[in-house]
Amino acid sequence: MRAFADLYAALDETTKTNEKIAAMSKYFSTAPPEDIAWAVHFLIGRRPKRLIETRKLVGWAIEEAGIPNWLFGESYQAVGDLAETMALLLPSAQASSDLPLHYWVEERLLPLRAWDDAARRNSLIDAWRQMSEGQRFAWNKLITGEFRVGVSQNLVVRALAEVSGVSTAVLAHRLMGDWEPTADFATQILAKETADADVSRPYPFCLAYPLDGSVEELGAVGEWQIEWKWDGIRSQLIRRGWRTFLWSHGEELITERFPELEAVGGLLPEGTLLDGEVLPWKDGAPLPFTQMQRRIGRKELGGKILAEVPVVLLAFDLLEWNGEDVRERPLEWRRQKLEEIVAGTASDGHLVLSPVLDGTSWEELKSTREQARARGVEGFMLKRRGSPYRVGRKRGDWWKWKINPYSVDAVLMYAQPGSGRRASLFTDYTFGVWNGDVLVPFAKAYSGLTDDEIRQVDAFVRNNTIEKFGPVRHVKPELVFELAFEAIQRSSRHRSGIAVRFPRMARWRTDKKPEDADSLDTIRALLPKE
Amino acid sequence: MATLLERNPNGLYCAQGDFDIDPWSGVDRAIITHAHSDHLYAGSKRYLTARAGEPLVRARLGSDARIESLEYGASIQINGVRISFHPAGHILGSAQVRLERQGEIWVVSGDYKLVPDPTCAAFEPVNCHTFITESTFGLPIYRWLPAGTVMDEINAWWRSNQQAGRASVLFGYPLGKAQRLLAGVDSSIGPIYAHGAVEQMSRIYRASGIPLPAAAFVRDAPARTDWTQALILAPLMSKNSAWLRRFGRMSTGFASGWMRIRGTRRRRSIDRGFVLSDHADWPGLMAAIEATSAERVWVTHGYRAPMVRWLAEKGLEAQLIETQYEGERDEAGGATGAGGEAETGADGEPNGTDEV
Ligand SMILES: [Zn+2]
Ligand SMILES: [Zn+2]
Numbered sequence: 001m002r003a004f005a006d007l008y009a010a011l012d013e014t015t016k017t018n019e020k021i022a023a024m025s026k027y028f029s030t031a032p033p034e035d036i037a038w039a040v041h042f043l044i045g046r047r048p049k050r051l052i053e054t055r056k057l058v059g060w061a062i063e064e065a066g067i068p069n070w071l072f073g074e075s076y077q078a079v080g081d082l083a084e085t086m087a088l089l090l091p092s093a094q095a096s097s098d099l100p101l102h103y104w105v106e107e108r109l110l111p112l113r114a115w116d117d118a119a120r121r122n123s124l125i126d127a128w129r130q131m132s133e134g135q136r137f138a139w140n141k142l143i144t145g146e147f148r149v150g151v152s153q154n155l156v157v158r159a160l161a162e163v164s165g166v167s168t169a170v171l172a173h174r175l176m177g178d179w180e181p182t183a184d185f186a187t188q189i190l191a192k193e194t195a196d197a198d199v200s201r202p203y204p205f206c207l208a209y210p211l212d213g214s215v216e217e218l219g220a221v222g223e224w225q226i227e228w229k230w231d232g233i234r235s236q237l238i239r240r241g242w243r244t245f246l247w248s249h250g251e252e253l254i255t256e257r258f259p260e261l262e263a264v265g266g267l268l269p270e271g272t273l274l275d276g277e278v279l280p281w282k283d284g285a286p287l288p289f290t291q292m293q294r295r296i297g298r299k300e301l302g303g304k305i306l307a308e309v310p311v312v313l314l315a316f317d318l319l320e321w322n323g324e325d326v327r328e329r330p331l332e333w334r335r336q337k338l339e340e341i342v343a344g345t346a347s348d349g350h351l352v353l354s355p356v357l358d359g360t361s362w363e364e365l366k367s368t369r370e371q372a373r374a375r376g377v378e379g380f381m382l383k384r385r386g387s388p389y390r391v392g393r394k395r396g397d398w399w400k401w402k403i404n405p406y407s408v409d410a411v412l413m414y415a416q417p418g419s420g421r422r423a424s425l426f427t428d429y430t431f432g433v434w435n436g437d438v439l440v441p442f443a444k445a446y447s448g449l450t451d452d453e454i455r456q457v458d459a460f461v462r463n464n465t466i467e468k469f470g471p472v473r474h475v476k477p478e479l480v481f482e483l484a485f486e487a488i489q490r491s492s493r494h495r496s497g498i499a500v501r502f503p504r505m506a507r508w509r510t511d512k513k514p515e516d517a518d519s520l521d522t523i524r525a526l527l528p529k530e
Numbered sequence: 531m532a533t534l535l536e537r538n539p540n541g542l543y544c545a546q547g548d549f550d551i552d553p554w555s556g557v558d559r560a561i562i563t564h565a566h567s568d569h570l571y572a573g574s575k576r577y578l579t580a581r582a583g584e585p586l587v588r589a590r591l592g593s594d595a596r597i598e599s600l601e602y603g604a605s606i607q608i609n610g611v612r613i614s615f616h617p618a619g620h621i622l623g624s625a626q627v628r629l630e631r632q633g634e635i636w637v638v639s640g641d642y643k644l645v646p647d648p649t650c651a652a653f654e655p656v657n658c659h660t661f662i663t664e665s666t667f668g669l670p671i672y673r674w675l676p677a678g679t680v681m682d683e684i685n686a687w688w689r690s691n692q693q694a695g696r697a698s699v700l701f702g703y704p705l706g707k708a709q710r711l712l713a714g715v716d717s718s719i720g721p722i723y724a725h726g727a728v729e730q731m732s733r734i735y736r737a738s739g740i741p742l743p744a745a746a747f748v749r750d751a752p753a754r755t756d757w758t759q760a761l762i763l764a765p766l767m768s769k770n771s772a773w774l775r776r777f778g779r780m781s782t783g784f785a786s787g788w789m790r791i792r793g794t795r796r797r798r799s800i801d802r803g804f805v806l807s808d809h810a811d812w813p814g815l816m817a818a819i820e821a822t823s824a825e826r827v828w829v830t831h832g833y834r835a836p837m838v839r840w841l842a843e844k845g846l847e848a849q850l851i852e853t854q855y856e857g858e859r860d861e862a863g864g865a866t867g868a869g870g871e872a873e874t875g876a877d878g879e880p881n882g883t884d885e886v
Contacts, residue, residue, distance in 0.1 A: 070836075
């Protein structure tokens with residue numbers, strides 16, 4: 001546990017990528033495989049299902065700290081992070097645990113779920129007593145399921161590659177899919193030999209960069225394959241070993257949620273892997289995303305919802321063909337095989353080929369792009385002809401050329417602290433627009449501001465609180481922000497009657513007064529016609 | 531119970547003696563606990579402070595100010611109120627002010643810490659009826675490690691920076707903290723440099739007989755100085771200044787009690803936080819209060835509301851006092867206002883008012 005707590009502290013202390021990689025490499029090259037497996041598991045953001053109610057955990061920490069409840073509350077207010085507050089309040093550490101990470105996880109953490117409260121309490125208090133303050137902090141983070149250290153999977157892969165000498169593409173693949181954090185697994189991920197055999201495992205997704213400059217800088221139109229950018233759930237549909245797996249980009253196995261697509265998988269040739277977007281779809285066009293949310297929200301998929309919100313896989317790439325990894329083959333080759341496969345699959349309309357658009361000039365495409373909103377897509381995808389299917393987000397071969405987002409000026413109404421490294425700052429905001437002379441909450445947004453701006457807003461919130469509801473502050477309506485969002489729908493679940501997609505702060509309108517913000521009527525005018 | 535002090539717009543005022551303690555504007559007679567800028571304002575007609583602190587008070591107020599001083603433990607009478615100074619252990623010359631009239635004893639702590647500090651006299655508990663205490667770090671999350679352990683961390687950080695070929699820039703309050711760091715680090719590791727604001731104060735310490743290792747003025751260093759082996763002591767306000775750029779590749783550290791909290795460490799975008807404070811931690815505050823045997827405690831600075839509630843639950847007559855003392859503003863992480871009141875400005879950035 002000592003090495004792991006040190007790793008956590010080292011990762012937490014730096015924002016520099018190479019220092020984070022160095023800290024992880026150091027850990028991976030010295031820790032036993034049983035520990036490496038768990039460390040990788042936690043570092044890439046996997047976490048056990050909830051082990052214990054936070055309320056109970058906090059209760060025992062308070063008891064052990066020997067302070068009243070209210071004083072814990074005051075302390076938490078100052079710290080902004082539960083695991084840290086507990087670590088800081090427990091009696092001064094007298095020890096430091098030499099026991100390995102896998103012991104703590106397998107013998108002490110995971111069993112918590114099964115134990116009764118008395119056993120949990122004893123075990124947790126005993127654990128705290130054996131640990132240093134840094135260890136307690138990391139441990140508390142594991143228990144509360146809030147273990148986040150600001151490393152992406154990509155960074156973990158780079159560190160593993162440094163230690164093992166295996167390429168990052170192979171390692172990224174090895175980390176995907178369903179695996180158990182065992183010593184065997186750790187040995188496998190670091191192993192030189194690359195005949196990986198897990199049938200369910202997807203490939204890392206190739207991600208597009210948003211186009212920042214002008215499209216003309218990309219060179220001739222002819223060098224690019226152009227498709228619509230669909231707004232669905234990016235997924236890989238896998239047919240291997242006569243079984244079907246559907247993986248989302250969030251690395252969730254979602255096969256069971258989409259029986260239509262599981263059926264499609266059964267029709268594919270053995271050893272096929274398609275990349276595409278899962279979309280709610282009717283009459284040859286996507287349904288609004290709120291429909292998909294309605295479907296995802298269901299525990300049971302009844303015949304009614306399946307009929308009302310059918311889905312398709314809009315396929316645009318082929319990564320495995322006849323059991324062979326074809327990611328290195330050029331785009332045109334993959335596209336041609338993909339077309340053959342789609343044509344040969346009697347999918348009853350559930351497997352759709354993402355069409356390739358013609359365009360002889362960027363000018364012509366710009367005018368085609370104007371139809372995007374009406375078609376329910378987000379713009380274009382530009383893929384360089386001849387390019388391989390790359391791992392992760394790499395500049396150069398795949399670009400997303402989105403239509404300009406909607407934008408609205410809205411007033412900051414509520415703020416609450418963020419999580420993880422932003423826990424001591426007010427970073428999560430609710431914005432309102434005018435309905436007559438009252439502000440109606442309209443969208444929540446977390447991102448889009450610089451650190452400096454966040455600090456300024458944080459200070460504003462602290463000094464202009466009208467009311468508190470738990471962690472939420474109702475603030476004086478004074479700050480105006482331009483919000484950008486991708487799509488807009490009617491919604492009965494929102495007080496404003498409107499739901500927007502991917503709202504974010506485009507900029508802080510310090511030049512505007514709250515009365516200059518937009519009204520609900522202006523926003524309603526953006527809604528698609530009924 | 532007689533009231534020796536009351537709150538007035540200038541802070542704490544003694545009506546019988548007609549003097550103010552650490553007033554925040556000009557008065558006839560100011561009794562000063564120590565030379566930090568939130569306790570020492572210019573413009574009073576006469577000042578009285580502990581002798582050990584006089585040179586620092588002088589440096590801040592200038593040669594025209596009328597400053598009198600008393601040795602620790604010695605006393606004078608002003609209009610029937612007996613006044614004496616007792617070491618507070620906070621910085622050089624910092625004092626608790628003891629007031630006595632007709633057997634009634636009040637003590638104003640000023641800022642204090644209980645742990646040993648080679649650059650100033652150790653805190654001395656004083657029995658009293660009413661104790662007016664600071665509570666900058668008045669929450670149990672604030673608990674300090676021994677200074678020696680922190681100095682070891684700093685030394686290790688300095689050495690690893692040397693190996694990595696980068697300068698070690700250590701921020702801290704230029705009066706008190708910087709000298710404590712200077713006295714505490716292992717000066718055999720490499721050359722030590724100081725920002726002007728730090729070195730001016732260090733000179734007063736040395737002139738007062740406090741042995742401190744030599745630190746060269748950064749501004750006197752030749753253009754091609756190799757900074758990679760050096761430790762540079764600087765006030766936090768220099769962090770975003772052009773002054774810092776000359777050091778090239780560097781690691782930055784900040785020595786402050788606020789570094790105890792991960793959030794304040796992270797949002798400062800400083801590479802290393804070292805938890806070192808010249809204020810008492812929670813156990814220190816509790817020990818100090820208990821050692822006075824006071825029945826009544828007034829609480830100023832920082833996390834006052836939780837302290838007051840805690841003391842009241844322990845059976846003391848505790849009261850929250852509004853003040854303008856800020857507990858070393860450059861330490862404030864933007865979160866010093868406990869109990870739901872407005873908190874200090876945007877991120878509590880270093881105080882520009884620190885004119886030394
Ligand atoms: Zn002070
Ligand atoms: Zn102070």
